Amino acid sequence: MKRRYSLAQLTTLELDPPAMISTAAKTGYQACGIRLLPVSPGGIGYPLMDDPALLRETLARMDDTGVRVADLEIIRLTESFNAQDYIAFFEVGQKLGAANILVGGNDTNEARATESFARLCEACKPYGLTADIEFMPWLPVDRVSAARRIVEAAGQSNGGVLVDPLHFARSASTLEELAALPKAMIHYAQICDAPAGIPTETSELIHTARCARLPAGEGGIDLQGIFERIPPETLISVEIPNDALRAGMSAEAWAAHCLKTSQQLLDQIDAESR
Template sequence: MRPAFALAQLTALHCNPPQMIDLAASAGYDHAGLRLLPVAPGAVAYALMDDPALLRETLARMADTGVSVFDLELIRLNADFDPATFEAFFEVGARLGAKAVLVAGDDPEPARLVANYARLCDAMQPYGLTADLEFMPWTAVPDLDTALQIVNQADRANAGILVDSLHFDRSASRLDQLASIPAQWLHYAQLCDGPAERPSTTEALIHAARCERLLPGEGGIDLKAIWQQLPAQLPVSVEIPNDRRVAQMGVHAWAKAALQAAQATLITPP
């Protein structure tokens, strides 16, 4: 059996939730991911919590197409984190039937970060959502080792670690660490490729991650080696933003090419 594939919001950032559902369906995906909260103040996001009409349209498109919402983005854990402020987000997630929420760690105080991550897990648990902590080199969770420590210390049933192939490679995390992740902490993984030469500055790392990712097989990341350490049926979020090529090809052609490259990389022919 093949893994399920989800179209990540960042692959088609300027598509609103109903458009994401339609795009995922027409391009052949099983699921879609939606960004309901911005990565930074003023950044693109679609706050379905505050737009009942758009939420109804999203649910209608899901019913019509059969494409479900797998993951939601994103919650940042900083020094002022309060899980109560995200209650409407959790409620919408439950209405959408989402499974996972992407979590980023921005708090430089390790003990407080662990405590707030545990509080987030507790707040999300009644809504059937997992809190998937993504390690990124420019955050307070810069590598897989740090993510493993936080999730282990939090010790919550709905805790998880999100492996993004680009961040895994850029953070110099190790394959043996991947193999050590308990299966119950893995709910999905994000797939893309990137140049073999790693960016040398934080600014360049962020720009490449948000604007210049490559299709699987086009770059220098050993994707097959990474996925050999992960569960075979782990759902895959295809997250491949590339501003220049989307402008050239159109978002539908790009989303379809991304899925085809992902399938060619991860599915072994019978």
């Protein structure tokens, strides 16, 4: 089976949605992600909910290229979360034909986070969207087992766990836990690499995640172990931001390099598993 790849917004964060679609098309991706809401206040986001002209241009670019929108970022489960606040987000996702929502687990109260996640799943399901918790080692939902626990307790068919190799490698997660994760929970997965070892400071963890990831095969993460345990039909989101390596490179050149290295590594894994 030929794998499918999506260009993650964070890889080329400076590109607005139409430019993301064009860049994905030119460099061989089948899809791309769009960050509708910023990761933190004042961060970069492209709120198509509030910009009808940019939404029209995005849809036209999709028609022209055949590239689809795979995932939307980011909805965070906070202590004050209300799923109804995101109806415009879901509506735009439906217009784009998007499949997945990236979800951050920011609430320290797991019972409340679980209830919020259930309400999010219920609210976005009519729009054809899944909700996928990306565990991150500096957040309350910090490992694969914590994300699975919330998804299972929420009991929603469109709930999922998003596996990011960087966060997996730097959290208290195991390959056994990944292998045991129900395949129905894996709607898509990310790929990247990073130096071996786990930073002791949260600021370092965040810096690497947002600014210093490595192309697949250029770091020390056990990508073979991870991707041997993820179904090969899973859409792969290529999320590799690196400010230093990208210096002097165009977004198109960087996106192409990240796709090439990802394909090479996963092709090798697939060949060895046959």
